[in-house]
Amino acid sequence: MYSGAMEQKHKIHPYKFSLWLGIASILMMFAGLTSAVIVKRNQANWISYDIPQFFWWSSLAIIISSITLVLAAKAFTHRQMKQYRNLMAVTCVLGTAFLVLQSLGFYNMWQQGLTISSTSSVAFLYVLAGMHALHALGGLVALIVLYAKSYSRKQKMYSVLPIQLISLYWHFVGILWIYLLVFLIMIR
Amino acid sequence: MSSVASLHESELQHAGHDAQHEHHQQSFLTKYIFSQDHKTIAKQFLITGIIWAIVGALFSVLFRLQLGFPESSFPILEDILGKWAPGGKISPDFYYALVTMHGTILVFFVLTAGLSGTFANFLIPLQIGARDMASPFLNMLSYWFFFIGSIIMATSLFIQTGPASGGWTIYPPLSALSDAALGSVRGMDLWIISMAFFIISQLMGGLNYVSTVLNLRTKGMTMTRMPLTVWSLFFTAILGILSFPVLLSCVVLLFCDRNLGTSFYLSDIIIAGKVLPHEGGSPILFQHLFWFLGHPEVYIVVLPAMGLASEVISVNARKPIFGYVAMISSMLAIVALSLIVWAHHMFVSGMNPFLGAGFILFTLLIAVPSAIKVFNWLTTLWRGNIRFTPAMLFAIGFVSMFISGGLTGIFLGNAALDIQLHDTYFNIAHFHLVMGVAAFFSMFAGLYQWFPKMFGRFMNNTLGYIHFWITMVGAYLIFWPMHYSGLAGMPRRYYDYSNWESFKQFGGMNKFISIVVIIVFITQLMFVFNFFYSIWKGRKVREANPWDATTLEWTTPIRPGHGNWPGELPEVHRWPYDYSKDGKEFISQITPVGEEETGPHH
Numbered sequence: 001m002y003s004g005a006m007e008q009k010h011k012i013h014p015y016k017f018s019l020w021l022g023i024a025s026i027l028m029m030f031a032g033l034t035s036a037v038i039v040k041r042n043q044a045n046w047i048s049y050d051i052p053q054f055f056w057w058s059s060l061a062i063i064i065s066s067i068t069l070v071l072a073a074k075a076f077t078h079r080q081m082k083q084y085r086n087l088m089a090v091t092c093v094l095g096t097a098f099l100v101l102q103s104l105g106f107y108n109m110w111q112q113g114l115t116i117s118s119t120s121s122v123a124f125l126y127v128l129a130g131m132h133a134l135h136a137l138g139g140l141v142a143l144i145v146l147y148a149k150s151y152s153r154k155q156k157m158y159s160v161l162p163i164q165l166i167s168l169y170w171h172f173v174g175i176l177w178i179y180l181l182v183f184l185i186m187i188r
Numbered sequence: 189m190s191s192v193a194s195l196h197e198s199e200l201q202h203a204g205h206d207a208q209h210e211h212h213q214q215s216f217l218t219k220y221i222f223s224q225d226h227k228t229i230a231k232q233f234l235i236t237g238i239i240w241a242i243v244g245a246l247f248s249v250l251f252r253l254q255l256g257f258p259e260s261s262f263p264i265l266e267d268i269l270g271k272w273a274p275g276g277k278i279s280p281d282f283y284y285a286l287v288t289m290h291g292t293i294l295v296f297f298v299l300t301a302g303l304s305g306t307f308a309n310f311l312i313p314l315q316i317g318a319r320d321m322a323s324p325f326l327n328m329l330s331y332w333f334f335f336i337g338s339i340i341m342a343t344s345l346f347i348q349t350g351p352a353s354g355g356w357t358i359y360p361p362l363s364a365l366s367d368a369a370l371g372s373v374r375g376m377d378l379w380i381i382s383m384a385f386f387i388i389s390q391l392m393g394g395l396n397y398v399s400t401v402l403n404l405r406t407k408g409m410t411m412t413r414m415p416l417t418v419w420s421l422f423f424t425a426i427l428g429i430l431s432f433p434v435l436l437s438c439v440v441l442l443f444c445d446r447n448l449g450t451s452f453y454l455s456d457i458i459i460a461g462k463v464l465p466h467e468g469g470s471p472i473l474f475q476h477l478f479w480f481l482g483h484p485e486v487y488i489v490v491l492p493a494m495g496l497a498s499e500v501i502s503v504n505a506r507k508p509i510f511g512y513v514a515m516i517s518s519m520l521a522i523v524a525l526s527l528i529v530w531a532h533h534m535f536v537s538g539m540n541p542f543l544g545a546g547f548i549l550f551t552l553l554i555a556v557p558s559a560i561k562v563f564n565w566l567t568t569l570w571r572g573n574i575r576f577t578p579a580m581l582f583a584i585g586f587v588s589m590f591i592s593g594g595l596t597g598i599f600l601g602n603a604a605l606d607i608q609l610h611d612t613y614f615n616i617a618h619f620h621l622v623m624g625v626a627a628f629f630s631m632f633a634g635l636y637q638w639f640p641k642m643f644g645r646f647m648n649n650t651l652g653y654i655h656f657w658i659t660m661v662g663a664y665l666i667f668w669p670m671h672y673s674g675l676a677g678m679p680r681r682y683y684d685y686s687n688w689e690s691f692k693q694f695g696g697m698n699k700f701i702s703i704v705v706i707i708v709f710i711t712q713l714m715f716v717f718n719f720f721y722s723i724w725k726g727r728k729v730r731e732a733n734p735w736d737a738t739t740l741e742w743t744t745p746i747r748p749g750h751g752n753w754p755g756e757l758p759e760v761h762r763w764p765y766d767y768s769k770d771g772k773e774f775i776s777q778i779t780p781v782g783e784e785e786t787g788p789h790h
Contacts, residue, residue, distance in 0.1 A: 015322070021395045021398055022395055025394075025432070032477055036441065045467060116448050117448060119467075120469060131437075
């Protein structure tokens, strides 16, 4: 309906561009939070703690989910719809696994007495990983919706745009988590 | 979301789509409420902003009553405000709530959402030749998130313990502990939730504005052929995208401190003899995070104002804007500098003086691009064939306010002086003139200028002139004297100054300021009346281009439908400032360059 985009060829799609900008703004939010951690780290009362193993497993899950998503997108462009559906299903399961493992990680810390109100160093992990989990949840919902749509009879899917957009976002969420994990390990 | 597929794939369907536009049946709900038309969304932002502006200004009238007449009581206040004004005198708790909400409402809801929300939505697609925003759906969401944020903030005004009252900067520990003040009980939580919605709204809007400007310009509309309004709104959006998320992190941590028992900002606090369990936090951390947004925020307010003023001045001086590229590069410089000067709000926080020196340098450097812009506005006016329409008067008023307020910025940017002047009325006078009144003037200029495009009618000119002169004179009468009381050390945010021997001399002046505030407020109500009356009863616009302007919005029909241009999009052949060229009054952007036309061709 909005023909402006069509009149200018060979350009990045406006939705994709908007998503990049959105990613920039999410990055700024986490930059704000991680710089706050650095400021706090240099003040008194910083208490170190061990990061539960669950967070390593969750990292593995989100990395593999990114790989399966790449393969799914590839299958989609080659119109191998059966393979596409299977790979999308695996991606959704791995995405869910990521969030479950994150929750288990929180639960594990809670049991050790490392609650959000215990000390600032721990509280930052809850806030960073919690805000990240919210972003991952948004991505997971989008993934599931896209997966469900591939079964829809009413709508035939030909455009590669939705899968490209969701891939971009999901990879970003994955990379963001790896960055946060490395950051938390280095700073704790 | 079906437009995703159609957008990407079918260039062939292009012509068909346009036809669809015209025949598309719309219900009241989709046309006026959940509209995806950028022009309607602009009006929604505008009218919500006007309502908030009335509320915010009314609050200033209420607290000015207390400041101007600390000894008197006004029984009517008790009838309206109940327990907040016992015996007709505003209570100290409510006074702080009023001051806080006045700042919050005007900075965020009126001068951010109301100003760039209105004009970015309205002008960007119309001036770059696009049918709508890159994502009209996201654009609609942007308004509705703002609306939800507004409702939550409005709700906080009516709860038992009152709205947030820790100042618009919501510094902890005052804002973090519910025992600290009445407004910190539930009002503060509502403030944070409301701001979270507001920030998301700003991000969705900003993403759209940037992406629209970069991707949806019509044929021939290169970046350097865009009007300065579009440039300024583009920079504003980028600045918002980079700085608002940091405010979100800032308030998320505050929310955790308030409700989850964390100690990000709190340490070693004793309230009423009881030691609080919070340990190891730092309130200075909050200030860093807050002002990392807070300072760019003032440019988010003033950049669109600059853009609107540039355009209105050029059109009504019938001259090309002086130094078009200098205007753009100085805005770019302002954007870059605004991100590295936040700590000049924190000179008194015990900051290392060597660190402070760096922030002083960058802060004072902002004077350079600002001065370039002022110089260019003045040289554009110089020997212009000026039409003194209400819009033009307000644009000139903006320049005046920006100069007066900007000069005191040079004082406050110096740590040596700022340590004396910090949190005094000098500061109040400075930022009200440079970003408050100045941005309002530009907003008025924009409204008088583009009202015919928005509603197909003119606003009443006589009322416009009365509005301008009373507001102009009133603004100076209100804020000029504050410089003197500020230099004498009168601190801001106090409830009653009459007990201090050193400030007693300002009693009469405070009364005078309060009286002027009431007069100016009534004048603004007259403007609001003019606005709404003119929507239905104003003089009708008969010609498509009533101001003889060159930009694309005036090539649309008088009342453009969704899609803006019937048929093909216009093609652009020149920059937007060909006024008084080759003996012609103006040459529209869609006119091809003639063979014997003199250069330079932009």
